[in-house]
Amino acid sequence: MKTSQAAQRLCLGAALALCACATVPQPSNDAIRDAGNLVAQAEDARASDYAPQEMRAAREKLQAALELSRQARNSNDSAGLVRSRWLAEEAAADARLAEARAQASRMQGLLRARQRELGPPPTPANGSQP
Amino acid sequence: MKHALLWIAAALALSACWHGAVKDPGADKARAELNRLEADPQLAGRVPVAIREAEEAVKAAEAPQKDADLSSYLVYIADRKVQTARALAEARIAEDELKGLGGP
Numbered sequence: 001m002k003t004s005q006a007a008q009r010l011c012l013g014a015a016l017a018l019c020a021c022a023t024v025p026q027p028s029n030d031a032i033r034d035a036g037n038l039v040a041q042a043e044d045a046r047a048s049d050y051a052p053q054e055m056r057a058a059r060e061k062l063q064a065a066l067e068l069s070r071q072a073r074n075s076n077d078s079a080g081l082v083r084s085r086w087l088a089e090e091a092a093a094d095a096r097l098a099e100a101r102a103q104a105s106r107m108q109g110l111l112r113a114r115q116r117e118l119g120p121p122p123t124p125a126n127g128s129q130p
Numbered sequence: 131m132k133h134a135l136l137w138i139a140a141a142l143a144l145s146a147c148w149h150g151a152v153k154d155p156g157a158d159k160a161r162a163e164l165n166r167l168e169a170d171p172q173l174a175g176r177v178p179v180a181i182r183e184a185e186e187a188v189k190a191a192e193a194p195q196k197d198a199d200l201s202s203y204l205v206y207i208a209d210r211k212v213q214t215a216r217a218l219a220e221a222r223i224a225e226d227e228l229k230g231l232g233g234p
Contacts, residue, residue: 086203093210100217107224114231 028069028081031088035062038095042102047095050102058094061087151194156205160188164212173219176226180215187211 065087072080191208
């Protein structure tokens with residue numbers, strides 16, 4: 001009986017250890033996935049039209065992060081993994097900036113168009129006084 | 131009290147130097163840009179969350195680091211967050227003006 005319980009505990013421990021291994025957070029992968037999502041979101045918002053430099057930087061850094069991560073995993077290079085995470089986070093920051101600049105440019109364009117539609121504001125000389 | 135704080139700050143800075151940690155000069159630029167943004171009431175009041183995030187990133191970038199790559203990364207993130215906060219604030223200003231003119 002005791003042997004059976006011990007075996008069960010051993011199996012449970014092994015299963016938990018396996019689960020733990022399988023779910024060990026991979027910060028580099030998480031950061032790369034997040035950066036990929038942000039770059040895609042910025043592309044959808046047409047950020048490349050308004051902030052091409054930032055979008056190019058975001059794409060290049062994301063690509064560099066992916067390559068460095070792959071190399072670091074193949075060579076068990078933990079410092080390389082950390083650096084790939086930094087690159088991914090820089091790519092994410094570039095994508096956020098590109099999207100914010102695109103939003104600002106779009107709004108400023110709409111505002112200028114609306115101001116043109118309405119014409120110049122009335123002055124005392126041509127105001128609405130009879 | 132003020133003198134004591136100055137001495138502590140000097141001791142910490144000296145200790146950081148002895149241990150080979152240095153502050154990236156880019157952190158000062160990010161701090162200056164954040165200060166300009168915060169000093170503009172029209173901009174700063176519109177994006178408090180983005181400014182708080184930028185403030186945290188600038189603080190992290192200001193801490194002396196031994197690893198030059200880590201330092202560069204922290205400065206890069208701080209700079210981008212400050213610029214993002216400014217762009218978001220500019221977008222909000224245009225959006226509010228547009229609403230005031232009965233735009234979409």
